[in-house]
Amino acid sequence: MTTHDSQGYWGSFLFSAAVADDSMTIRYKSRLLVLITLITGLLMWTYSFISIFFVQGRTLGMIGVICSTIHLLSPVVYRLSRSMTVAAYNMVVAGMAFQFSFSFFTGGFYAPTLIWFAVLPLIVGLLTNRAHAALWTLISATAYVGMFFLQEAGWVPESTLSELGRTLTQFMIGLGLIGLVGGFTLFFLELSYFYYHKPKGS
Template sequence: MNSFKILGMSGDKETTPIYIKAYLDLFGYISQKRIEKKDTDFKEIHAHLIAVLTTGVLMWTYALIAVFTISNPLAGYVGIVASSIHLLSPLLFRHTKNTFFICSLMLGVGVIHQSTFSFYSGGFNSMIIIWFSVIPLLAGLIAGKRAALVWGAIVFIVASVFLFLELTGFDYPYLISSKGEILARSVIVFGYILLSTVLIFGFLHMSHQYQESIKSERDRVINLVRVLSHDLSNPLLIIENYIKRILRKSESEDILRYAQKVNHSVEAMKDIAGSVRNMQALSEGKYKLNIKPTSLNECISYIKFLLEDSLDEKEVVISYDYHKNRDTYIYVDPVVFKNQVLANILSNAIKFSERGG
């Protein structure tokens, strides 16, 4: 499958910047099996990969800061291992479709890395702990509402533990050098700039694609309306003219009855085509429904005549008291009510009725 089509992009690889080509190749390798099996929304894979590439820069930066500026080597070891798992997590899409699991693995090692770094750089007073706020956001973007709630709860609990220890007088080890503290704070500033830029760009791109899809769907509907209202008019007109000739010249009662039924069907098709055209105009604010008093008896007679063959085939009888309802009028658009509402109700009633019912 074309990677450009998957990502909602236009163009070809010959005119694409090299970094986009590299991303497309990576995305194709990671998502190939999922797309072939059609068991995962490729947008989730796309979101996960973008999140890993973006936050991976921050993860590895903090890992290196921990290695060179925190005196306890555990912080550096945890940072390197966590960053490696974080970076390799997208490869799991080649083996499983469970986006929630893959996303949770990526976020989990991130929380462990952040917690370890924070523990050795002042605990709850460490500015690094602010990165917990990003976790639910990433979870929601990648794996949906459930992931956002779950990871929001997890980081809330972890942050609460840090706060509890701080309030109870726990003495957090402050093992980061002054230069490391400056570097860690600078990563917060530039990291948030990077994340906000990527998120805004992604949002605007998705918004553009959504608008394009709406426009495409609208054009499709307009073309359908054009076909119904214009392209069908000539064939219907020809049928109608031949039916009128038959009605004028034929003396056979059976032929006249069938011709009358066909004529009613042609009229119904013309009404439906006009109704579709009007409904499209209504959605654009260019038309108002033709609401007027309509005889219920007339509507029932019209539909019974059109559905006569179906009624005979199923040996079904519609019981209706014309005399009782002779003065019953309803305020509706008669074309819409007869052809879209009443016809649908009665045709389904016939379809699901037992023979002879």
């Protein structure tokens, strides 16, 4: 095996060569954007409901409504910008802002809702490409570690989430993750059909 062949082998051992999205793939991703917005929007608005009725104070509820509204507008952002990257970032930035805030007010580093950070790179990767997925892996990890330092510094307030709210939150985490991971797996498999027979580098 020549040096060039060896480099090509190891270069494609984990990642395939870049494949450009054609018009059919772009249309599928636009429909996928709407579907992901609806699925994750249901979670966002449910957490907003919990924030309003089961957490003391109005701050978290207001953050939830604002972030959930911005998140819901992601398909509109795509329609106006014609950029899937802009629309995907609109979605995940709003999601991260709310989940970081929800965790901050309901337990900080020990709040189970921090696990939602793991879903953000998955959403970005589905809608854009691996470079953005890698970037959001770093961003999510940084936010997670950042919450730890806020906790250690004593800046995280005591949780005011009620017992019923805690129960609802736990259900949302368990059932929500099962639904999202299952759904995203199907989406990935569907996307693979679009790429499977396309020539590399096209």
